[in-house]
Amino acid sequence: MDKPFLDKLRKIDPYVPGEQPQAADIIKLNANENPYPPAPCVQEILRRFDAAQLALYPDANGKALKSTLAGRFGVKPAQVFLGNGSDDVLALAFQAFFCSDRPVLYPDITYSFYPVWCNLFRIPYETVPLDGDFRVRVRGYDQPNGGVILPNPNAPTGRGVTLDFLEDLLQHNQDCVVIIDEAYVDFGAQSAVPLLGKYENLLVVQTMSKSRSLAGMRIGYALGSEVLISTLEAVKNSYNSYTMDVLALAAGQASVEDERYFQETCRRVAETRDRSAAALRGLGFTVLPSLTNFLFVTHPKKEAPVIFEYLRQKNIYIRYFRLPRIENYLRITIGTDEQMDRLLDALQAFL
Amino acid sequence: MDKPFLDKLRKIDPYVPGEQPQAADIIKLNANENPYPPAPCVQEILRRFDAAQLALYPDANGKALKSTLAGRFGVKPAQVFLGNGSDDVLALAFQAFFCSDRPVLYPDITYSFYPVWCNLFRIPYETVPLDGDFRVRVRGYDQPNGGVILPNPNAPTGRGVTLDFLEDLLQHNQDCVVIIDEAYVDFGAQSAVPLLGKYENLLVVQTMSKSRSLAGMRIGYALGSEVLISTLEAVKNSYNSYTMDVLALAAGQASVEDERYFQETCRRVAETRDRSAAALRGLGFTVLPSLTNFLFVTHPKKEAPVIFEYLRQKNIYIRYFRLPRIENYLRITIGTDEQMDRLLDALQAFL
Numbered sequence: 211m212d213k214p215f216l217d218k219l220r221k222i223d224p225y226v227p228g229e230q231p232q233a234a235d236i237i238k239l240n241a242n243e244n245p246y247p248p249a250p251c252v253q254e255i256l257r258r259f260d261a262a263q264l265a266l267y268p269d270a271n272g273k274a275l276k277s278t279l280a281g282r283f284g285v286k287p288a289q290v291f292l293g294n295g296s297d298d299v300l301a302l303a304f305q306a307f308f309c310s311d312r313p314v315l316y317p318d319i320t321y322s323f324y325p326v327w328c329n330l331f332r333i334p335y336e337t338v339p340l341d342g343d344f345r346v347r348v349r350g351y352d353q354p355n356g357g358v359i360l361p362n363p364n365a366p367t368g369r370g371v372t373l374d375f376l377e378d379l380l381q382h383n384q385d386c387v388v389i390i391d392e393a394y395v396d397f398g399a400q401s402a403v404p405l406l407g408k409y410e411n412l413l414v415v416q417t418m419s420k421s422r423s424l425a426g427m428r429i430g431y432a433l434g435s436e437v438l439i440s441t442l443e444a445v446k447n448s449y450n451s452y453t454m455d456v457l458a459l460a461a462g463q464a465s466v467e468d469e470r471y472f473q474e475t476c477r478r479v480a481e482t483r484d485r486s487a488a489a490l491r492g493l494g495f496t497v498l499p500s501l502t503n504f505l506f507v508t509h510p511k512k513e514a515p516v517i518f519e520y521l522r523q524k525n526i527y528i529r530y531f532r533l534p535r536i537e538n539y540l541r542i543t544i545g546t547d548e549q550m551d552r553l554l555d556a557l558q559a560f561l
Numbered sequence: 562m563d564k565p566f567l568d569k570l571r572k573i574d575p576y577v578p579g580e581q582p583q584a585a586d587i588i589k590l591n592a593n594e595n596p597y598p599p600a601p602c603v604q605e606i607l608r609r610f611d612a613a614q615l616a617l618y619p620d621a622n623g624k625a626l627k628s629t630l631a632g633r634f635g636v637k638p639a640q641v642f643l644g645n646g647s648d649d650v651l652a653l654a655f656q657a658f659f660c661s662d663r664p665v666l667y668p669d670i671t672y673s674f675y676p677v678w679c680n681l682f683r684i685p686y687e688t689v690p691l692d693g694d695f696r697v698r699v700r701g702y703d704q705p706n707g708g709v710i711l712p713n714p715n716a717p718t719g720r721g722v723t724l725d726f727l728e729d730l731l732q733h734n735q736d737c738v739v740i741i742d743e744a745y746v747d748f749g750a751q752s753a754v755p756l757l758g759k760y761e762n763l764l765v766v767q768t769m770s771k772s773r774s775l776a777g778m779r780i781g782y783a784l785g786s787e788v789l790i791s792t793l794e795a796v797k798n799s800y801n802s803y804t805m806d807v808l809a810l811a812a813g814q815a816s817v818e819d820e821r822y823f824q825e826t827c828r829r830v831a832e833t834r835d836r837s838a839a840a841l842r843g844l845g846f847t848v849l850p851s852l853t854n855f856l857f858v859t860h861p862k863k864e865a866p867v868i869f870e871y872l873r874q875k876n877i878y879i880r881y882f883r884l885p886r887i888e889n890y891l892r893i894t895i896g897t898d899e900q901m902d903r904l905l906d907a908l909q910a911f912l
Contacts, residue, residue, distance in 0.1 A: 215735065222795050253612035256808075266581075267581065309571050327799070330799045384566065425803075428619070449678075450645065
């Protein structure tokens with residue numbers, strides 16, 4: 211049958227999001243979610259919210275949340291951008307800032323969405339290989355480019371770079387926009403935020419999905435110079451003016467206002483991580499130094515997919531990427547101490 | 562100062578969303594919001610929701626809500642697409658379906674976001690003038706094109722077309738994707754949904770912002786053939802897999818499950834609309850026949866901007882568009898009976 215309308219459809223490889231296991235009794239260490247609930251005031255927001263308010267459009271500009279975030283980070287509200295999760299922020303930033311014929315640069319092992327966005331928006335890109343220990347090589351970015359995006363800490367390796375490294379990167383990349391994707395920064399890495407005053411071409415992207423336990427609420431944000439943020443706003447407002455619903459705006463603000471709970475939660479996850487890393491090393495795993503809420507591990511005697519399948523049979527879900535250079539590695543999200551003990555017990559039994 | 566990174570930024574006219582008046586005592590008839598609260602079960606959803614669930618990612622595929630919508634409209638779940646408000650659905654549909662060198666066609670007076678998306682995604686377009694009474698001329702679309710998008714009813718005119726008209730349009734446009742934007746359809750117009758079985762190139766877009774009083778929650782959806790929906794999913798999943806937060810998914814489902822409240826709310830708004838239209842005609846206004854939750858009016862003796870300003874002084878906010886052909890028209894959202902009486906009293910005093 212002849213269907214000419216099919217010729218007008220966008221041809222694109224369907225990117226399929228990971229299936230979330232739904233069973234009740236599973237230990238879910240596969241999506242880098244936080245094992246602790248969001249700040250208690252988020253529950254209060256929901257309990258007391260007057261649903262009649264949902265009939266009205268949200269504040270398209272999210273003034274209240276921007277102002278709260280600006281206060282926390284010591285920047286102006288005009289230096290804050292909000293999005294429907296940091297994926298939304300990054301997708302808009304790729305469209306807003308990577309408008310050159312030169313390739314955008316990022317590591318060969320990194321967040322799998324970067325090439326997807328480059329393909330969707332037809333942005334040329336090149337990957338820069340990590341070194342043999344999965345460290346970012348700063349000199350690899352000393353080449354003409356259309357922009358740089360670097361996660362710090364990197365995923366799925368978990369390794370972070372220092373503020374000196376970031377400054378070196380920025381010093382050598384002043385003619386393009388440099389995006390530092392800090393999805394996992396709150397678990398112990400150094401943020402690029404202190405460099406915002408010095409580098410107008412720096413955009414720092416963060417999320418409330420991990421450290422603030424709000425993955426289900428979809429809240430991301432970016433901090434940058436006013437020229438970058440206003441460009442991002444222009445693109446966003448040409449796409450969808452109302453990306454943030456009223457409950458996301460309210461929940462995000464409640465979370466940021468409880469700094470103590472936030473610090474305490476991050477500290478607990480980091481402690482469990484360090485204890486789990488030591489225990490895994492005790493079982494013979496090689497564990498990359500992690501500044502995130504996950505561990506990237508390999509075992510010299512057991513193949514990663516075999517370990518992965520074994521744990522799945524035990525209702526413990528972790529993450530395996532069938533990708534070059536990391537085909538024998540596993541990513542394990544940090545859960546509660548009890549969850550990690552059950553994982554360690556299962557691994558000990560297996561080995 | 563030389564700043565080469567500025568050359569790599571996207572140059573785009575900043576689209577600025579309308580400022581929402583914040584004063585407490587205003588009558589807000591400027592944003593086509595519903596004056597009634599959402600279905601009572603939405604309040605219950607919020608009250609009982611366990612905030613700990615927010616730590617987990619939502620179902621990227623929104624299976625439960627898709628299945629509920631599929632049931633209501635008599636289609637398969639694979640024929641339903643979900644988005645962060647219908648603006649998100651439309652923005653993705655423009656990227657997914659309007660991939661031709663030929664111009665996309667839509668009315669000269671219509672939703673102001675269509676040219677914004679065309680500019681953002683670099684899609685060629687042409688407008689087809691409405692007739693002298695602001696009716697859509699179906700024969701204007703009988704020309705080679707890269708796609709058609711038509712709101713039914715149209716905004717800001719409020720006029721609708723019949724199912725026969727839509728079938729005529731589809732008969733003559735089978736080689737492109739035809740999008741019918743039904744943001745206001747529930748207040749009395751004929752939906753194109755019954756044509757879905759016959760036209761694989763038809764996409765129907767609806768929203769929960771108006772008839773379901775959920776503007777603050779950002780829920781839009783599209784219904785279409787499986788080939789259109791899967792293309793839309795591929796683009797969406799290449800942009801942001803998690804556009805819908807867990808509360809939006811839950812609130813939307815609760816709303817669709819209460820058909821009785823929905824029908825009753827739409828009926829009340831339509832009754833108030835028809836009564837208000839008659840009263841405005843009694844005051845000398847020309848009122849276009851409306852199948853929406855707003856009226857598009859003009860007065861032969863008073864200039865629209867003057868009426869607009871007068872009402873604003875009285876804390877009554879309506880909408881004025883400073884655009885060709887409609888520079889003497891005003892758009893008035895239907896509020897409660899009491900709100901409309903206060904509007905009518907103010908207009909009577911003015912005239």
